[in-house]
Structure formats: C-alpha cells, structure tokens
Amino acid sequence: MSxxxxxxxxxxxxxxxxxxxxxxxxxxxxxxxxxxxxxxxxVSVFVLVQRRFGVDVPxxxxxxxxxxxxxxxxxxxxxxxAV
Amino acid sequence: MRNDSEKPETLHGVGIRTxxxxxxxxxxxxxxxxxxxxxxxxxIRENIGVEVRRMAAEDEWTSDLGAHALxxxxxxxxxxxxxxxxxxxxxYTPDNMAPPTAMLIIEKxxxxxxxxxxxxxxxxxxxxxxxxxGARYIASGAYRRVAVVMADVSTRTLDWKDVGPAVIFGDxxxxxxxxxxxxxxxxGTTLLRSDPSGYRTVWVPRQKRKRRDGTPRTSGxxxxxxxxxxxxxxxxxxxxxxxxxxxxxxxxxxxxxxxxLFALHQANLHxxxxxxxxxxxxxxxxxxxxxxxxxxxxxxVPLVLREALDLGRLSPGDLVVxxxxxxxxxMGATVVRWCGPxxxxxxxxxxxxxx
Numbered sequence: 007m008s009x010x011x012x013x014x015x016x017x018x019x020x021x022x023x024x025x026x027x028x029x030x031x032x033x034x035x036x037x038x039x040x041x042x043x044x045x046x047x048x049v050s051v052f053v054l055v056q057r058r059f060g061v062d063v064p065x066x067x068x069x070x071x072x073x074x075x076x077x078x079x080x081x082x083x084x085x086x087x088a089v
Numbered sequence: 090m091r092n093d094s095e096k097p098e099t100l101h102g103v104g105i106r107t108x109x110x111x112x113x114x115x116x117x118x119x120x121x122x123x124x125x126x127x128x129x130x131x132x133i134r135e136n137i138g139v140e141v142r143r144m145a146a147e148d149e150w151t152s153d154l155g156a157h158a159l160x161x162x163x164x165x166x167x168x169x170x171x172x173x174x175x176x177x178x179x180x181y182t183p184d185n186m187a188p189p190t191a192m193l194i195i196e197k198x199x200x201x202x203x204x205x206x207x208x209x210x211x212x213x214x215x216x217x218x219x220x221x222x223g224a225r226y227i228a229s230g231a232y233r234r235v236a237v238v239m240a241d242v243s244t245r246t247l248d249w250k251d252v253g254p255a256v257i258f259g260d261x262x263x264x265x266x267x268x269x270x271x272x273x274x275x276x277g278t279t280l281l282r283s284d285p286s287g288y289r290t291v292w293v294p295r296q297k298r299k300r301r302d303g304t305p306r307t308s309g310x311x312x313x314x315x316x317x318x319x320x321x322x323x324x325x326x327x328x329x330x331x332x333x334x335x336x337x338x339x340x341x342x343x344x345x346x347x348x349x350l351f352a353l354h355q356a357n358l359h360x361x362x363x364x365x366x367x368x369x370x371x372x373x374x375x376x377x378x379x380x381x382x383x384x385x386x387x388x389x390v391p392l393v394l395r396e397a398l399d400l401g402r403l404s405p406g407d408l409v410v411x412x413x414x415x416x417x418x419x420m421g422a423t424v425v426r427w428c429g430p431x432x433x434x435x436x437x438x439x440x441x442x443x444x
Contacts (some may be wrong), residue, residue: 022148023127043206043319044319045132045136046128046136046252046253046256046319047252048131049129049132049252050126050127050128050252051127053123053128053129065129065131071100079428
C-alpha cells in the first residue's frame with residue numbers, strides 16, 4: 007500500500023471517529039495537539055486502523071504514534087514486512 | 090438564600106431501615122462492547138474502572154427495576170409493600186413523560202394505597218436529593234413509611250456510536266426504606282448545591298442525529314442522547330466534592346476520621362479514589378461497585394450501602410457519609426448515624442402521621 011493510500015485511509019478513519027476535516031489531516035498533525043482527539047477517540051482511531059489495515063497494533067506501539075506521520079511510517083513498515 | 094438543611098428539631102429521627110436492590114440479569118462485558126463500539130477493554134478498565142455492567146432486558150423499564158428494588162427493601166424489613174405510605178421515585182429515565190414512574194412502581198410492587206411522585210434531580214445527584222425529599226415527609230410527620238426508589242435505564246439514553254457515555258453507564262435500581270427512628274440517630278445534616286454554569290457538562294439533550302446515509306439515529310428515548318465531557322466531570326467531581334464533604338462534616342460537627350464509611354456516587358472508579366485521596370481517607374473506608382455495575386446513576390449510592398451492609402461493613406451506630414454528584418451540575422451530601430432495629434422499635438408505639 008502506498009503512503010498516499012495509507013494517508014487517505016487514515017483521513018477516512020479520522021472523519022468517521024471524530025469528523026476531522028480531511029484537509030487538517032496533514033503528516034505533521036498531532037492527534038492530540040492539532041486534531042484535538044482525546045484518549046478515548048485515539049483508542050477508537052487505532053481500533054479502526056487495526057480493522058481497516060488488517061494489522062495488530064499493540065498498545066505499546068499505538069502509544070508512540072502521536073502524529074499522522076508516525077502512524078503512516080508505522081503502517082508503511084508493517085505493510086512492507088507483511089509482503 | 091442557600092438551601093442548607095440542618096436536621097429538623099423533631100421528636101423523632103429519620104432512619105434508613107433497609108436498602109433494597111435490583112440489577113437486571115443481562116451482563117455486558119467490556120469485551121462485548123468491543124463488538125459494537127470502537128473501544129478496548131483495557132482502556133475502559135484503566136480509565137473508567139468498569140469491567141462489566143448490567144443492561145435492562147428489552148421489556149424492562151425503569152418501573153420494573155424500581156418495583157423489584159422496592160419489593161426487596163420491604164422483604165428485608167419483613168413488611169408488605171402495601172404498608173408503604175409514600176413512594177418517591179428518583180429518575181431521569183421515566184417509563185413515560187406522564188404519569189410519574191412512581192405510579193407504575195406502586196402498581197407493580199403491590200404498594201397499594203401509597204401516594205407517589207417522581208423527583209428528577211438530574212440523574213446521579215438523586216441518591217441524596219431524592220432521599221432528602223423523602224426524609225422530609227417522615228421528619229414532618231406527614232408519612233410513617235416512605236420508599237425512595239432510585240431507578241434508571243441509563244443504557245437506553247445511549248447513542249451506540251458515541252463511545253464516551255457508552256462505556257460508563259449501566260442500569261440498576263435501589264430503594265431506601267425510610268421510617269421514624271430514635272432522636273439523634275438516622276439522617277443528619279444534609280447539604281445540596283447546584284451550579285447551572287455546568288448545565289452541559291453531563292446531560293441528555295434533544296438532538297437530531299443522523300447516520301452517514303442520512304437516516305435518523307435514535308436512542309431508547311428517541312432524540313434524547315446522553316452526552317458528557319469526561320475531563321470536565323472529573324475536574325468538577327475531584328475538584329469540588331471533597332471541599333463540599335468537608336463543609337458537610339464541619340456543619341455536622343464531625344471530622345473525616347469520625348466517618349466509618351463513605352458511600353460515594355460511582356461515577357468512575359478513579360473519581361471515587363480521587364475524592365478519597367483529596368479527603369485523606371483510606372480506600373478501606375469505602376465500598377465500590379462501578380467495576381461490576383458501571384455508573385448506575387442515582388442508584389449507585391444506595392447500592393453501595395446495600396453492598397456494605399451485606400459485607401458487614403456497615404453496622405448500627407456507624408457514621409456514614411453519602412455523597413452524590415453529577416448532572417446539573419449538582420452535589421448532595423448527608424451524614425447518617427446508621428440505625429439498628431432498636432432505634433426503630435423505640436418509635437414503634439408513637440402516633441401515626443397525617444395521611
């Protein structure tokens with residue numbers, strides 16, 4: 007999956023969980039600081055990430071993914087490792 | 090003018106003779122919620138403290154839960170529900186907007202002959218607000234036996250797409266059975282406070298909600314949906330309830346170390362622990378049930394008392410603080426000198442109330 011495709015899917019997830027407008031979901035955006043998600047919403051985002059990408063994201067990994075870029079990098083690596 | 094209430098100067102006190110309880114049979118674990126909500130069991134345990142909650146069956150409503158609790162309270166007292174004079178139902182989830190849910194509780198529990206009405210004091214604070222209303226009818230001499238039934242089907246107010254409230258609430262009911270008791274025992278100083286500036290902190294507003302495909306989303310109460318700002322609720326509860334309890338104890342002439350049991354509203358396990366920590370009270374002086382029942386709204390405080398009684402953690406002569414807080418934002422607290430059978434027997438021969 008390309009980085010653009012991963013980002014698009016993350017935008018869909020953030021829209022579904024918290025109705026975050028797609029243009030705010032930039033690589034540098036932080037889930038808490040910029041997108042204003044609380045911890046409950048972040049949990050929801052990663053539950054959906056696991057379902058959509060078909061990967062298991064352990065809590066200790068999810069806790070380190072505080073920006074959109076970190077999440078895209080992580081999912082890209084996981085995708086590559088699965089091939 | 091503040092509505093602080095000192096214990097009325099009467100020839101008798103107002104005692105909680107028994108506490109009835111009813112929890113619906115159906116258990117919903119956090120892992121069950123993972124199937125319908127975007128959430129995780131471990132997050133709920135760590136942040137809310139709930140592991141499992143009860144949910145009313147399809148055909149069970151507030152009056153069903155309340156009637157069970159009233160019957161249970163009467164059974165524990167060894168009386169027939171028909172011997173109850175007044176039923177006060179504390180609820181924000183009435184079976185219907187009118188008549189009061191108390192009517193159906195009277196009918197279903199067989200409390201024939203009782204007068205009844207509802208008190209909506211904003212869900213969670215009801216554990217003390219509705220109790221205070223019922224207690225005043227005993228104190229005035231108007232009634233001899235009052236059942237204050239706290240019952241809600243909070244899960245019917247949920248939008249199952251809104252994770253915040255959905256991981257917190259559970260359904261349940263409890264019943265304080267109030268009677269005259271010996272002077273100097275029973276319900277003592279009671280304080281009530283309301284702050285409407287927090288009206289939207291935890292509430293059940295009417296809203297038109299739609300699914301992605303444009304079709305309406307509804308709760309068990311139509312366009313009414315439970316909604317809360319978790320951080321603001323926590324800040325209110327842990328920030329203001331401890332001082333409120335200190336104010337109560339000062340007014341009653343007690344210190345925190347005099348109190349044998351703190352029966353606190355089960356908003357969230359960490360809120361309960363946070364309040365105790367602020368008060369400098371060890372956790373072994375409370376009983377919690379939010380882990381097993383979720384936040385049962387106004388029933389949570391009497392359910393704590395019931396469990397404390399069953400565990401042998403509450404005995405005649407003990408001093409208990411009851412504190413309920415939440416939607417309003419409102420807080421209610423009272424200090425009770427727990428009564429034993431002899432405290433009620435002492436008033437058994439006195440004249441009856443005005444009916």
